[in-house]
Amino acid sequence: AAQRTSERLARVPRTPGTAARLVAVHVVYYASYLAPLVGLALVLGDPPLAPLVLRALVYLCFVFALPTPGGAGPSEAAAAWFFGDLVPAADAIAIVIVFRASTFYLQLAIGALYLPVRALWR
DSSP states (O other): OHHHHHHHHHHSOOSHHHHHHHHHHHHHHHHHHHHHHHHHHHHHOOOOHHHHHHHHHHHHHHHHHOSSGGGTTHHHHTHHHHHTTTSOHHHHHHHHHHHHIIIIIHHHHHHHHHHHHHHHTO
């Protein structure tokens, strides 16, 4: 499998266009995570936009780097630490819980319902 991957990567053209497409895909990916988090914070309060977006990006990197499955647990516990100076601590916790519920726990729930149903139909 590693050999095939290496061969496929060798065939990828190394052009500025390829790099630009790769950056664009990553910008869309991170924006799809940042938009709900920033939107929730803006609905619940009036934090400054630029610090909020930057803090949300750092928070997202923190979540991705956590050693727990999907960052579950510590990511919710760190809500007030990350956003507490931009919005009230209670709102920060609510923002992160709703964000995590929609971007992580909802997918787990769908999978938990889908897999047994799928197994029954086989």
